[in-house]
Amino acid sequence: MTIYLQMLGTGDAFSTKYYNNNAVLQDHGYTLLIDCGVTAPQAIKALGKSFQEVTETLITHIHGDHIGGLAELAGTPRQEPHGKMTLLLAETLIEPLWQHPLLEPLHRKGGTRSLADVFNVKPLKPDTPYTLSPSLTLELIRTPHMPGKASYSLLLNECVFYSADLTFQPELLLHLVHNRGVTKILHDCQLSGRGQVHTTLRELMSLPEEIRKLIRLMHYSDEKPKFEGHTGEMEFLEQQVTYPLPGCRKDT
Numbered sequence: 001m002t003i004y005l006q007m008l009g010t011g012d013a014f015s016t017k018y019y020n021n022n023a024v025l026q027d028h029g030y031t032l033l034i035d036c037g038v039t040a041p042q043a044i045k046a047l048g049k050s051f052q053e054v055t056e057t058l059i060t061h062i063h064g065d066h067i068g069g070l071a072e073l074a075g076t077p078r079q080e081p082h083g084k085m086t087l088l089l090a091e092t093l094i095e096p097l098w099q100h101p102l103l104e105p106l107h108r109k110g111g112t113r114s115l116a117d118v119f120n121v122k123p124l125k126p127d128t129p130y131t132l133s134p135s136l137t138l139e140l141i142r143t144p145h146m147p148g149k150a151s152y153s154l155l156l157n158e159c160v161f162y163s164a165d166l167t168f169q170p171e172l173l174l175h176l177v178h179n180r181g182v183t184k185i186l187h188d189c190q191l192s193g194r195g196q197v198h199t200t201l202r203e204l205m206s207l208p209e210e211i212r213k214l215i216r217l218m219h220y221s222d223e224k225p226k227f228e229g230h231t232g233e234m235e236f237l238e239q240q241v242t243y244p245l246p247g248c249r250k251d252t
């Protein structure tokens with residue numbers, strides 16, 4: 001069955017033109033928010049939607065453009081019996097997330113001492129597939145972003161790789177395509193300069209054509225318009241546009 005991906009934003013952490021690189025995945029009444037950055041509250045309103053429509057939220061790593069909207073998300077009234085948003089994340093992220101300054105407003109709510117006091121926390125193990133809804137499975141893959149800090153890419157429905165924030169990992173990409181059945185790669189892309197904690201366009205362009213043609217670009221800077229038409233087979237994902245994610249093993 002087809003699921004639908006809508007990027008709330010496709011910008012990098014410093015973009016003034018694009019919202020933070022956060023996404024919603026929809027499967028017939030189930031809505032997964034992937035990352036919730038500083039701009040997520042504004043971006044979801046721009047779509048005419050609200051956090052109340054989000055079923056569960058997943059966090060890939062702890063940077064402001066991925067977690068800065070969590071205080072507002074936690075404050076959105078929920079209908080569930082526990083009244084809290086379900087937060088899916090790797091165990092390693094739970095304590096560092098709670099200690100992050102952007103979550104400090106939640107420390108000041110009466111009687112809150114841990115992330116579990118404000119969210120329904122569901123720890124996920126890496127390299128383990130989870131069924132989130134009838135047509136959506138998700139697996140975390142720990143991948144390199146900032147030295148010494150945990151960060152996770154996503155494998156959706158065993159066939160879509162969502163890089164989140166990632167340094168260039170050509171061997172991983174080849175492995176995913178050749179051995180794991182990946183048919184689509186949604187990849188962060190630093191358009192210019194040296195890639196220290198992200199993958200650069202130049203690096204992605206060095207991949208074999210068979211890989212490049214599976215890639216769509218996200219997490220880019222405000223320079224994007226001048227790069228249009230100069231990214232080979234790799235088209236830009238556009239924020240707020242809805243894309244079907246077809247061709248997965250679960251379809252067959």
Ligand SMILES: O=c1ccn([C@@H]2O[C@@H]3COP(=O)(O)O[C@H]3[C@H]2O)c(=O)[nH]1
Binds near residue numbers: 012063065066165
């Ligand atoms: O000159 C710099 C470069 C980077 N950074 C941080 O590093 C992070 C890298 O991942 P990100 O793209 O999610 O967010 C970025 C920023 O939070 C910074 O504060 N100042």
Ligand SMILES: [Zn+2]
Binds near residue numbers: 013063
């Ligand atoms: Zn980022």
Ligand SMILES: [Zn+2]
Binds near residue numbers: 061063145165
């Ligand atoms: Zn990051």
